[in-house]
Amino acid sequence: MNALLPAIKFNGGGHLNHTIFWTNMAPNGGGEPSGPVADAINKEFGSFQAFKDRFSAASVGVKGSGWGWLGYCPKGDKVAVATCQNQDPLELTHGLVPLLGLDVWEHAYYLQYKNLRADYVKAFFNVINWANVNERYENARKAAGH
Amino acid sequence: MLAVRVLLSARGLAAASVVRCQKHTLPDLPYDYNALEPVISTDIMKLHHSKHHQTYVNNLNVAEEKLAEAHAKGDVSTVISLAPALRFNGGGHINHTIFWQNLSPDGGEPSGDLMAAINRDFGSLDNMKSQLSAATVAVQGSGWGWLGLNKQKGVLQIATCPNQDPLEATTGLVPLFGIDVWEHAYYLQYKNVRPDYVNAIWKVANWKDISARFAAASK
Numbered sequence: 388m389n390a391l392l393p394a395i396k397f398n399g400g401g402h403l404n405h406t407i408f409w410t411n412m413a414p415n416g417g418g419e420p421s422g423p424v425a426d427a428i429n430k431e432f433g434s435f436q437a438f439k440d441r442f443s444a445a446s447v448g449v450k451g452s453g454w455g456w457l458g459y460c461p462k463g464d465k466v467a468v469a470t471c472q473n474q475d476p477l478e479l480t481h482g483l484v485p486l487l488g489l490d491v492w493e494h495a496y497y498l499q500y501k502n503l504r505a506d507y508v509k510a511f512f513n514v515i516n517w518a519n520v521n522e523r524y525e526n527a528r529k530a531a532g533h
Numbered sequence: 534m535l536a537v538r539v540l541l542s543a544r545g546l547a548a549a550s551v552v553r554c555q556k557h558t559l560p561d562l563p564y565d566y567n568a569l570e571p572v573i574s575t576d577i578m579k580l581h582h583s584k585h586h587q588t589y590v591n592n593l594n595v596a597e598e599k600l601a602e603a604h605a606k607g608d609v610s611t612v613i614s615l616a617p618a619l620r621f622n623g624g625g626h627i628n629h630t631i632f633w634q635n636l637s638p639d640g641g642e643p644s645g646d647l648m649a650a651i652n653r654d655f656g657s658l659d660n661m662k663s664q665l666s667a668a669t670v671a672v673q674g675s676g677w678g679w680l681g682l683n684k685q686k687g688v689l690q691i692a693t694c695p696n697q698d699p700l701e702a703t704t705g706l707v708p709l710f711g712i713d714v715w716e717h718a719y720y721l722q723y724k725n726v727r728p729d730y731v732n733a734i735w736k737v738a739n740w741k742d743i744s745a746r747f748a749a750a751s752k
Contacts, residue, residue: 397673450617450621450696450697451674451675451676451695451696451697451715452674453674472674473673473674474673474674492674493715493717494720494725497717497720497721498720498724501580501721502580502585502588502717
């Protein structure tokens, strides 16, 4: 049983993360967010651009394989940027509810962007499904009793 | 530039001079970018060497320069905070420098001594290859598979390291043969099929280099 735990975390995390990822993106996505999550972002980071810079730097800076995240902190009722290694799930690792994830494993971008992870991260902002991020944010706040 | 130098303290200047002398550089490949075709494509070799390895070299130099400055100022906090960058970029530089030598279009066969050690510690060359391949394929995320020498016990051992963690500093094993399984090492050619890449890389293993490392480590 113990020997199986790493495989469960890795593959379970991979399944969780990618399931979220596909919903986080849309062909007509991108642009500046509106709605409750936009307010939360402005409150926490000062501006959307400031959030974008922080999220991008964190995602580009992941050493090896991993994910960049915007998550919800139930205790503080606020949003935060965090990163995880490999397929480590956000909630298990940092106690944040995942709202928006960016896969920076090389398989996510290498065929198209080669070694230029920063270009891929920049382009990601053109496909973000902010409606989905808002939905996740509102569900997370409700679950936390707000 | 001159004005900046005048403003630097004597100790800071000395530290900066030391760092300049020790700046790391990207080693040349011992062969052309296309030499390992069809096992490893030209495109991969070009990107892997001139972009990925070059970046580790550049960032290692930056980290070491910051280390020298912090050391000169007695700023222990900054010295400690630089450890991950040194490990990541220093490890990346060490690992890839070994890797380019570990590969060759005509790498020959293991030396008599190395073959004897392989037979003793794994039963056969095929056994060693399948064990190292299996361990390497199983690396979760980015990392390396290694054949190393345990000097204390005088035995060959297989190990894996995550990310760019260098084998010797992490495990004490002397690196003999490494297989890079960061996706950038194979994805353009093999896509997600890491096992195909790992199985194929044996065709370009430079047994002359691996044997030489074994001999040097066995002294």
